[in-house]
Amino acid sequence: MTKKKENVFDTKLFKRLLFYIKPYRWVFVLSLLTVIGLAVFGALRPKVLQLAIDENITSQQLEGFLPYIITMLVLLILEVSCNLLFIYYAGWLGQSVVRDVRVKLFKHILNFKMKYYDNSSVGVLITRAVTDMERIADIFGQGLFMIFSDILKMLFVGVMMAMMNWRLSIIVFCTLPFVLIATKIFQKYMKKAFEEVRNEVSNLNSFVQERVTGMKILQLFAREDIEYKNFKLINERHKKGWLKTVWYNSIFFPIAELLSSLTLGLVVWFGGLNVVLQQTTSLGDLTAFIMMIPMMFRPLNQIANKFNTLQMGMVAADRVFKVLDTTSNIDDSGDIVVSHFKGDIAFKEVHFSYVENEEVLKGISFDVKAGDMVAIVGATGAGKSTIINLLNRFYKINSGDILIDGTNIKNVTLNSLRKQVAVVLQDVFLFANTILSNITLNDPSITEKDVVQAAKQIGIHDFIMSLPNGYHYNVKERGVMLSSGQRQLISFLRAYVANPSILILDEATSSVDSYSEQLMQEATDKVTEGRTSIVIAHRLATVKKANNIIVLDAGEIVEQGTHDELLKKQDGYYRNLYEVQFLQEEVA
Structure with missing residues (x-):
């Protein structure tokens, strides 16, 4: 050597x-x-x-x-x-x-x-x-x-x-x-x-x-x-x-x-x-x-x-x-091309770790029915965002299976999988370009007319038109010309126009004014309508609407159920979380 x-x-x-x-x-x-x-x-x-x-x-x-x-x-x-x-x-x-x-x-x-x-x-x-x-x-x-x-x-x-x-x-x-x-x-x-x-x-x-x-x-x-x-x-x-x-x-x-x-x-x-x-x-x-x-x-x-x-x-x-020569490429050996998912999701004994021998998810299993909204709650580091990353195959799981409509996602081509799974992240990234380009991501199949119609449907058209040049307003690098709430709304619209089968939301919680908060709630209701949705929930309104709430703690599911069902559990994890975090919001 x-x-x-x-x-x-x-x-x-x-x-x-x-x-x-x-x-x-x-x-x-x-x-x-x-x-x-x-x-x-x-x-x-x-x-x-x-x-x-x-x-x-x-x-x-x-x-x-x-x-x-x-x-x-x-x-x-x-x-x-x-x-x-x-x-x-x-x-x-x-x-x-x-x-x-x-x-x-x-x-x-x-x-x-x-x-x-x-x-x-x-x-x-x-x-x-x-x-x-x-x-x-x-x-x-x-x-x-x-x-x-x-x-x-x-x-x-x-x-x-x-x-x-x-x-x-x-x-x-x-x-x-x-x-x-x-x-x-x-x-x-x-x-x-x-x-x-x-x-x-x-x-x-x-x-x-x-x-x-x-x-x-x-x-x-x-x-x-x-x-x-x-x-x-x-x-x-x-x-x-x-x-x-x-x-x-x-x-x-x-x-x-x-x-x-x-x-x-x-x-x-x-x-x-x-x-x-x-x-x-x-x-x-x-x-x-x-x-x-x-x-x-x-x-x-x-x-x-x-x-x-x-x-x-x-x-x-x-x-x-x-x-x-770096062999860190994602395994895209799947040969199944999907044009639409019904939306049934199943995690079966999924183990995952970012660092070897330090598991983040410890054999979690849960099911999501097509069209349902599932909320995932838990403390920071519990593994909530990891579930999002694994569903999009950003990382390879250690063991277990993730199924959509009964098909293992590793058998589905990455391109078709990600076209059917849209994500609205808490930390929104916008490119130094127009609002229109950031929404379509330069996809020629999505026209400006489609974007305008979608914006009207989720109730943010007026907000965009209030900006100089409307849809052609340049948000500059990382969207610095917009507030965090405005960037979040653009991210909602970006996901909506993609017309995904499955929607994943990591809701923003800070630096959002009351007007943007109201628009975001309306946008959330619209984009999740009729779609399978997985929401990392930070707001009580979203948690209450979920068909099922998955409570994570240290990479394990400790509780599952509806909002009312989980509140009935004496000394339950969700009930304690609700009293500490969500109850203050409800009182406010």
Whole structure:
């Protein structure tokens, strides 16, 4: 395992990334051809210059000089054209690959179990889907092809040097191993540095995202100074991570530049002596070598620099593929597609735990008849919301069975199951969009006319029309432009227009004005009419209307019955709960 981590380049990971290039083979091939063109045309220019100097300038002959000038101009135009095509198509290829990977990643994330999100940072997932994707695009636009181009250019220039003057070539070739060793060491340390940088970027993104989202809590509890200090610490670690890369760059590039300058000085000194004294080297050779030495050494510097980009892209790709390889997807092996449920629900000895060996539901069993309303009451942590989560298959039960109309829900396709089970949560989430979009969730089968009609039926049309632009009012991020009661009403309408067979309500209890309270009660009566309904009840009015009340305590059903039946039980759990919680409401 340690050896694998020390590898400078992960070939297996790179092959996996290349798989996404297959739909764009022709663009990949064209990019490679332009890269080859850049290397060939760049390496030929010094040779043409050498011929022009030796055959024309040195001998002071104009005949044949113009063709060399024209040839150099043509080579320059071809090199510029290849560079233009390369920049465009390599960038296009990178963005196309990233688009495909990002779509696949987002689709994968959509199908994760809720347990994955319980244990994962939103900021990290955002980093994977956004920032890391751009680093992957750089692999093609700035890393892979540029490295290939630089290597080709070095090979062509090296061959050209050896053919022109082997004596001067030996000087250059003797220096190259030192640069190559320095490059290899540099790449090794840069990979570790970039892994640390990516970790710190994820931590920083996660910290900022959570604090911005929870800014109201921070300010309510006067946590500004504490969180500011925490941010400074995280930001400092982020800076130190980047400074490592700066430090390695500051060591490598001066060394590479020094070796290049020493090589150039030795070639000028040795070649100059040969031109003047021994005349074994021509002036054209010397001039061409002066031009080619930077072409030989600069690619090494660029390879190291582009390898940094490649390494960052590879680290990002590794992180993205780890998310793609996560097997936290919901089991959707059911093959039964339902278009409507009658509404009979049965929980049979259902055991469930969020954390292993810590059961939240301890073998609960109950039945709900089609069209009935069942209220679930109990203290916080009794397992009320867990029942909602399991009915929608957000989590996998440990044992037991959950049946709807006699069919085990694990045999029903997730899509058809959730279309028939609508949920109104206590914590309503609204997207930064219009009221209409938040109600339909961009379902093309639900028209604005349908929404307006449904709003009138449950009595909230007037409330929506009182807002600026009515149904086209933008509620902003998380619905901050609406009160909690107004958001709850929008959630009721969202569930109602879906026309579900089964409705689950987790009623809101706080920050609701009397007007919204009345509208919510009317909406509750309307949306539950003629439907099987399971209600986590917080209001006495809802509890009294329930056909059956299930009383939970520590994951077990301790009592069942109607409101009147349960009140008759001396020292009963529900009666005590009623006297403590609901009776105060009734008196008020």
